[in-house]
Amino acid sequence: MSAVPDRPSYERDDALSARELYRFYRAGEEETLALRGVSLRVRRGETVAVVGPSGAGKSTLLACLAGLDEPSGGEVKVSGVRISHRSGPERDRLRARHIGVLLQSRNLLPHLTVRDNIRLAQRAVRGRPAARAQALLDQVGLADRIRALPRQLSGGELARAGLAVALANSPTVLLADEPTGELDGAAEQVVLRMIRERATGGCAVLIVTHSPAVVRGADRVIALADGRVGEASARSGPREADDVRP
C-alpha cells in the first residue's frame, strides 16, 4: 500500500492555489482591506484572467500569489508548496525556481542588457534545461535587441523583453499584470501567442488585465470587486467574450 495520502485529483493538478487570502494595509489612521477572503485555483495548462475595477485588489492579489507580498491571512501554494508565511529570502528562492512574474513596473534590472537579465533569471534553475536567451528573444520578436539596455527599448519592446525574462526560468506558474497594456494589436498578439504556448506546455497562467483580447483567450475569468471574488465564469467550447468583460 502506498504511504502517499490519496489526495483529490484537483489538488494534484493545481499549480497555484490560494485559500482565504486577506490583506490589510495600514497608513496612519487609515486602514484598507484590499483582499477579503480570496480563494482560487489555477491548474496546469489553464489560463485565468483576473478582471475588476481600479482599486479592486488585483495587483495586491498578484503580489501575494507571487510571494512578493505577504497576505495578512490565508495561504498561497505553488505546486503544492506553501510560499506564503515564509521569510523574504525563502519566498524569493521559491519564486525564482517556480514562478515567472511580469509586472507593470517591469521586471528588468536597468543596468543589465536584455541578455544578462535573462541569464540572471536562469541562475536559480541551473541544472534544469533552459531556453537560450537568443531563442527567447526570437520568440518575442526582439532578436536584434539582445545587447540593448532597458532604457534603449520602447514601451512595447520593454513589455516583450519583460515577458522573455519572466519565461526564462521555465516557470510552473506565470503571473502577469497587464502584460499587453502598452502594446499595439500586432505586438499584443505576439505576447498572447507566447503565453498560450506556455499554457499548452503545462504552465498555469494568471493574468490581471483590462484587455478584451486577453479575456477572450482565457479559459476562465475571475472578477474581483472590493477585494472579493465576484461573478466568475468557466469557459467551455469556443472561447467567446460573452461573459465577464473588463
Ligand SMILES: Nc1ncnc2c1ncn2[C@@H]1O[C@H](COP(=O)(O)OP(=O)(O)OP(=O)(O)O)[C@@H](O)[C@H]1O
Ligand atoms: N501600499 C499600500 N498602502 C495602502 N493601501 C494600499 C497599498 N497598495 C494598495 N492599497 C490599496 O488597496 C486597494 C487595492 O489596491 P490594488 O492596487 O491592489 O488595486 P487594483 O485592482 O490593482 O487597482 P488598479 O487597477 O488601479 O491597478 C486600493 O484601495 C489601494 O488604495
